[in-house]
Amino acid sequence: MFEWAGGAAAIARMIDHFYDRVEHDELIAPLFPGGVSREHRDNVAVWWQEVFGGPPRYTEELGGYARMLQHHRDLGITVEQRRRFVATMSVAADDAGLPDDPEFRSALLAYLEWGTRLALQNSQPDAPVVTQAPVPRWGWGEAPPYEG
Numbered sequence: 796m797f798e799w800a801g802g803a804a805a806i807a808r809m810i811d812h813f814y815d816r817v818e819h820d821e822l823i824a825p826l827f828p829g830g831v832s833r834e835h836r837d838n839v840a841v842w843w844q845e846v847f848g849g850p851p852r853y854t855e856e857l858g859g860y861a862r863m864l865q866h867h868r869d870l871g872i873t874v875e876q877r878r879r880f881v882a883t884m885s886v887a888a889d890d891a892g893l894p895d896d897p898e899f900r901s902a903l904l905a906y907l908e909w910g911t912r913l914a915l916q917n918s919q920p921d922a923p924v925v926t927q928a929p930v931p932r933w934g935w936g937e938a939p940p941y942e943g
Contacts, residue, residue: 796902796933797849800893806847807840813887814839822879826870846906846933853930860928870918877911898935906933 800806814831817823827835838857845853853859884907889895893903910931917924 796847796899796935797844799899800847803840803844803849805891805893806843806849807837808891809884809887809893810836810840810843812890813884816883816887820879820883823876823883826872826876842930845930848932848934851930860930861926863930864917864924864926867914867918868922868924869920870914871920872915872918874915877915880911881907902933902935905936906931 797803797806800809814827814836817827818830838853841857842853842863845851853863858865881904885900885904888900888903893899916922
């Protein structure tokens with residue numbers, strides 16, 4: 796999926812477009828007090844690159860799953876914020892020019908649904924969490940890309 800998406804640069808563009816929208820969104824901006832730093836954007840891009848099959852830099856350089864979990868603990872994400880996150884990231888994929896074939900977008904949205912639901916759960920006060928796990932490696936699911 797990493798190569799199909801356009802590699803590291805395409806995923807980084809999607810993350811930048813996403814956070815550009817987030818910083819002006821009254822519902823999810825409060826999750827990022829003070830805005831979204833360049834470092835945060837770059838780190839999230841590295842996460843997404845690894846998830847989609849790119850180099851394992853988040854695991855090797857940034858602390859892997861445990862660090863991502865740490866960033867979500869006790870945020871108290873709401874159901875409405877989770878939904879807005881998914882919708883905003885979908886629009887950001889359009890903004891960034893990521894592939895819009897149904898297979899890729901289905902896999903992208905499947906990861907968004909899975910990841911945001913996990914973040915929602917893990918962000919609640921006193922949530923029981925799995926503290927150690929590998930960074931997920933997302934795939935095509937049931938429908939690999941159609942190449943006619």
